[in-house]
Amino acid sequence: MTTRRTEESHPLAAGLDALTGTAAVTQLFEAQAASLAAIRPALPALEDVATMAADALRQGHRLIYAGAGSAGLMALADCLELAGTFGLPPDRTPILFAGGTDALVHMKGQVEDDPASARADLAKVAPKVGDLVICVSASGSTPYTMAVARAARAVGAKVAGLANNADAPLLTECDLPVLLDTGPEMLAGSTRMAAATAQKVALNVISTRAAMLLGHIHAGRMVNLQAENAKLMERATGIVADLADRTKAEAVAALDAAGGAVKPAVLIAAGASMEQAQGLLTASGGQLGPALAALKT
Numbered sequence: 001m002t003t004r005r006t007e008e009s010h011p012l013a014a015g016l017d018a019l020t021g022t023a024a025v026t027q028l029f030e031a032q033a034a035s036l037a038a039i040r041p042a043l044p045a046l047e048d049v050a051t052m053a054a055d056a057l058r059q060g061h062r063l064i065y066a067g068a069g070s071a072g073l074m075a076l077a078d079c080l081e082l083a084g085t086f087g088l089p090p091d092r093t094p095i096l097f098a099g100g101t102d103a104l105v106h107m108k109g110q111v112e113d114d115p116a117s118a119r120a121d122l123a124k125v126a127p128k129v130g131d132l133v134i135c136v137s138a139s140g141s142t143p144y145t146m147a148v149a150r151a152a153r154a155v156g157a158k159v160a161g162l163a164n165n166a167d168a169p170l171l172t173e174c175d176l177p178v179l180l181d182t183g184p185e186m187l188a189g190s191t192r193m194a195a196a197t198a199q200k201v202a203l204n205v206i207s208t209r210a211a212m213l214l215g216h217i218h219a220g221r222m223v224n225l226q227a228e229n230a231k232l233m234e235r236a237t238g239i240v241a242d243l244a245d246r247t248k249a250e251a252v253a254a255l256d257a258a259g260g261a262v263k264p265a266v267l268i269a270a271g272a273s274m275e276q277a278q279g280l281l282t283a284s285g286g287q288l289g290p291a292l293a294a295l296k297t
Helices: 021-058 069-086 109-113 115-125 143-154 194-213 230-244 248-257 262-269 274-283 288-296
Strands: 063-067 095-097 132-137 158-163 176-179
Touching: 021 063, 021 132, 021 158, 021 176, 021 194, 063 069, 063 115, 063 143, 069 095, 069 132, 069 194, 095 115, 109 143, 115 143, 132 143, 132 194, 143 158, 158 194, 230 248, 230 262, 248 262, 262 274, 262 288, 274 288
Parallel strands: 063 095, 063 132, 132 158, 158 176
Antiparallel strands: none
């Protein structure tokens, strides 16, 4: 059996344990930073995944994440941020994580090798035609993740596969393959390092680009965030004040009128009624830029 590149010894790792002081942490950092270069060849594939994710969510379908171990944690981290950052309801972005919530307290390796539990987890989510499942696996052969990918495709859902080995089965058994060829790890096989770093950035790119396509980002601001705490309310106030060119007091009043929703609040602060704001957003497909432009004409 061919050794996976993520299991090979890194050429700079031989003397790693002999390094002292900042030389040791510098070597570890440089290897992490170098892993990001593996994302560049994958950028067209990331755009394809983001476009399909946005299309699925726009049409009322779901964006489902799946993974095990370190790769699953990267998927989980991206998934859990979508509600607060982009206002995406959690029931539209479920996560399948090998071992479930118990594994978040104590990760047990054997759950990665259980395809039956993967199929059971997927059955609870019940993917359908139109849904997109993003499966993440450094090896690209993790039994749990592979079982999710195969079962999801069998019911007609689309599958995007992120893997860090070129010969990974996941890349041939999905609709949208994404290779992040990060190569050997400084600690051979420890894919929580370079592989996971590249996975996290790739997932950030996918979800943020999808949010752009959905109109949840305008002028580099999160215009569909959910202001669920004091920090986010302060952020929402700043966004409304900035985009509508109004005072913070006026922004707070607009947010109150809009029930805390940033997009209509920007339009209200800029002079629209709530009814007019809703109509403008409906006409623009939820895109704040065109809605603002229409208000000003």
